[in-house]
Amino acid sequence: MDITPESKNLEKILTGLETNYSVPDYQRDYSWSADEVETLWLDLWNSYEQKSEYFMGTVVLKSKDDSDEKFDIVDGQQRLATFSILFSVFNTIGEAFNSTPDLLPEVPRDKDNINRARRISQIALQRLREASEPDNYFLKLNKKDNQVFQDVIRNTDTLLLSDIELKIIKNDRRLIKTKKSFYRNIYECFSGEDAIDNLYDFLVHIVKKLKFISIKVKTDYDAFLLFESLNSKGMDLSVSDLVKNKILMHAQNGESEELLDNWDEMIRSLNESRLSAVDFLRVYWEAMQSINTTKKELYKYINRHIENENTNVRKFSIDIKEQAESLSIYAGKGLIFPDCHHKKELYLKNCGEINLLKYTICYPAIMYAFKNRIGLLDNLTKLSLSFLFRWITVGDFSVGGAKKVFDEVLKRMRDNSNSEKFILEPFLKHEDKIGDSQFKASFKQLKVQDNLLAKYIISKVHLYQTNNQTIPNYSEVHLEHVIPQKPQKWDAEGRFKPSEGTVIKDWIYHIGNFILLDKKINLKIQNSIFSEKYTEYANSPFPDTEELYKEAMAGRHWEVSWLLERSNELADVAHEIWPIKCE
Numbered sequence: 251m252d253i254t255p256e257s258k259n260l261e262k263i264l265t266g267l268e269t270n271y272s273v274p275d276y277q278r279d280y281s282w283s284a285d286e287v288e289t290l291w292l293d294l295w296n297s298y299e300q301k302s303e304y305f306m307g308t309v310v311l312k313s314k315d316d317s318d319e320k321f322d323i324v325d326g327q328q329r330l331a332t333f334s335i336l337f338s339v340f341n342t343i344g345e346a347f348n349s350t351p352d353l354l355p356e357v358p359r360d361k362d363n364i365n366r367a368r369r370i371s372q373i374a375l376q377r378l379r380e381a382s383e384p385d386n387y388f389l390k391l392n393k394k395d396n397q398v399f400q401d402v403i404r405n406t407d408t409l410l411l412s413d414i415e416l417k418i419i420k421n422d423r424r425l426i427k428t429k430k431s432f433y434r435n436i437y438e439c440f441s442g443e444d445a446i447d448n449l450y451d452f453l454v455h456i457v458k459k460l461k462f463i464s465i466k467v468k469t470d471y472d473a474f475l476l477f478e479s480l481n482s483k484g485m486d487l488s489v490s491d492l493v494k495n496k497i498l499m500h501a502q503n504g505e506s507e508e509l510l511d512n513w514d515e516m517i518r519s520l521n522e523s524r525l526s527a528v529d530f531l532r533v534y535w536e537a538m539q540s541i542n543t544t545k546k547e548l549y550k551y552i553n554r555h556i557e558n559e560n561t562n563v564r565k566f567s568i569d570i571k572e573q574a575e576s577l578s579i580y581a582g583k584g585l586i587f588p589d590c591h592h593k594k595e596l597y598l599k600n601c602g603e604i605n606l607l608k609y610t611i612c613y614p615a616i617m618y619a620f621k622n623r624i625g626l627l628d629n630l631t632k633l634s635l636s637f638l639f640r641w642i643t644v645g646d647f648s649v650g651g652a653k654k655v656f657d658e659v660l661k662r663m664r665d666n667s668n669s670e671k672f673i674l675e676p677f678l679k680h681e682d683k684i685g686d687s688q689f690k691a692s693f694k695q696l697k698v699q700d701n702l703l704a705k706y707i708i709s710k711v712h713l714y715q716t717n718n719q720t721i722p723n724y725s726e727v728h729l730e731h732v733i734p735q736k737p738q739k740w741d742a743e744g745r746f747k748p749s750e751g752t753v754i755k756d757w758i759y760h761i762g763n764f765i766l767l768d769k770k771i772n773l774k775i776q777n778s779i780f781s782e783k784y785t786e787y788a789n790s791p792f793p794d795t796e797e798l799y800k801e802a803m804a805g806r807h808w809e810v811s812w813l814l815e816r817s818n819e820l821a822d823v824a825h826e827i828w829p830i831k832c833e
Contacts, residue, residue, distance in 0.1 A: 258464045260333060261457045263309065264377040264388050268319040271311070273327045273391045280395045280424050282328050287431045288649045290332065293544040295439065295650055298455045305546055308463045321466070327391070331399065332428055333456075334389050337374040338403040339432045340453050344371025346409045347446065353411065354445045363446045370450050373457060378403055398425050417646060420699065431648065438651035489549045490527035496556050500563040509564065512571040519574040524581045524605060525613075534573055537614035538621075540664070542657065576620050580631075581605060581613060587706055591720040600631035606706055609638045611653045615660045623663055626670055629832065630659075633677045636828040640684035643703070644692050647683060655680070674832050686825040693821040694814075696761040705729040708764050711820055712792055714827050728772035730765045732798070732808055733758050736777045743779050749810050757810070762817030766792040780808040 297304035309326030323330065346353055347367035357363055379387040391399045402425055410416050410433045418427050440449045494513050501509050520530055532548050535541050543551055555561055579585075580601040585593075590602020604612060612634040619626045634656075641652050658676040662668050682688065698704040708729065709721055721727060733740060737754050740746050748754050757763055767790065775783040780802070787799035794816075806812065 255463055255465045258462050259458050260377060260460055266319055267380050269388050270320045271323050271389050274322050275392045277392055280331055282332055284427050284431055287428050291435045291650050296542045296544055298452050303459045303461055306460050306462050308465055310465045312467050330389055334403050335428050336432050337377045340374035341371050342406045342409050345406045356442050357446050366446045366450050370453055373453055398423050402429055435648045435650050438648050492549050493552050496553055497563055497567055500556055505564055509567045512567040516571045516574040519578040522578040522582055533613045534570060537617040588720045588724050597627040597631040600635045604635050611656055615656050618660060618663055633674055636830050637677045639828045640689050644696055645684050671832055689825055690821045693824045694817045697759045699759045701729050704764050708766055710827050714823055726769045728767050728769045730767035730772050731758055732763050734777040739777055739779050745807055761820055762813040765795045767795060
């Protein structure tokens with residue numbers, strides 16, 4: 251096999267007068283989800299804060315027509331496309347800075363900042379195309395994606411600033427979602443008078459410090475063999491396997507069996523939790539070792555710790571076993587809403603809801619508190635739940651922005667002299683984004699396509715309004731969409747009149763369209779029109795559902811104004827259900 255591997259940064263990969271990378275039409279479409287983009291951003295941010303190089307994996311290229319400058323991308327198209335979109339966002343921000351007062355508004359528009367913004371644009375643009383060849387953009391995607399991709403990376407006029415523009419919509423192409431995610435992360439991570447300077451440093455770090463192994467092959471067959479080898483599942487050795495071996499290698503006389511037993515007990519505990527071994531070790535490292543790390547760099551830090559002559563490997567083995575046991579308590583697979591509300595401990599009730607909502611960035615702070623500041627657990631978990639619900643679920647702000655808040659809480663927790671009020675204060679500092687008035691406004695417009703999440707929200711409102719502790723037979727309670735998920739009968743009937751600029755499908759997942767209903771009744775009425783289904787709402791154990799029946803009996807038909815009225819009523823109590831305040 252004729253291959254040429256080289257270590258390169260993005261400055262060397264995305265450069266050259268005639269350089270051109272193409273994604274063949276047989277390759278899969280751009281497929282990165284918003285979660286994958288968020289994960290990449292967190293990894294970039296951690297690498298930037300630590301001023302460390304970061305290995306981004308391999309890029310496999312096949313020469314076209316024996317050219318040294320034109321290639322088909324065999325592996326790595328998702329990463330190169332994602333970074334190109336990020337550079338296009340940098341370019342647009344740099345171009346727009348001087349003429350757009352609302353962009354990074356705290357940065358003075360003086361000569362130095364204007365020049366620095368111009369330099370950001372130049373550096374970013376150089377990673378998109380050759381400066382002397384305005385039409386020679388380095389990367390082209392396959393036939394299905396390329397037109398949208400080219401629009402994204404070439405158009406510097408589409409600066410996104412407003413909340414409406416930044417809102418990620420289900421029907422957005424994934425390329426557009428990635429672009430919006432980067433804008434949101436930049437706005438949340440870079441603020442204050444130094445934002446332009448810091449943004450410039452971050453861009454330079456990305457260009458120079460991210461390392462790829464670029465592998466060039468000559469033939470399609472070589473490309474196929476290499477691609478299959480790189481993606482072989484049977485050859486992987488996980489971080490957790492490496493850590494286990496490293497611990498056993500450092501066993502003192504007679505310790506091997508104990509260390510192995512500790513490891514096995516840790517794994518058994520993790521099997522009862524929401525986290526994999528690698529995810530647990532990353533959380534542990536952030537909580538107990540004060541280091542934010544990526545999964546790829548995790549082993550480097552653990553290896554360095556174990557190799558340190560001052561480290562007692564037996565104590566380390568015991569500690570990770572004990573923390574895994576604790577994790578299986580507050581992050582256990584069986585601890586979930588609404589069963590968690592049977593627990594006496596308030597923090598376990600909160601953690602059950604955190605688990606249902608699939609939040610994980612709060613775990614390092616909870617882990618540290620569980621071991622060192624247990625008196626904080628009730629209020630810490632309550633604020634963690636409310637903050638993340640407001641920030642991520644309703645506000646749709648970035649995970650990276652939320653993580654900065656939890657990092658600060660964890661930092662303050664480490665000083666035992668700090669008061670509880672001071673430790674939890676970072677949760678309260680975002681009135682402009684998730685304060686009661688902003689939260690209420692966002693909640694009114696909330697759309698939820700995850701039925702489990704929507705059922706949770708409506709159930710929490712029911713519990714609040716009825717002063718109940720839990721909902722009996724929760725599994726027998728269904729989420730009813732008043733306008734059904736298959737609204738063809740409603741369309742045909744024509745009585746529901748969507749507001750201007752919308753269609754009936756736009757209202758199906760609106761928060762005001764949900765009620766709770768007995769499972770058997772819900773299955774019975776399914777996609778029926780309102781006049782045929784509302785009688786089944788009678789005598790419901792859920793007051794909101796029964797109230798719909800009463801109003802319908804009085805002659806009211808389901809319409810936009812009624813739906814919005816319900817969403818307003820829900821929003822009026824939501825800030826009390828998910829409060830942001832220290833008690």
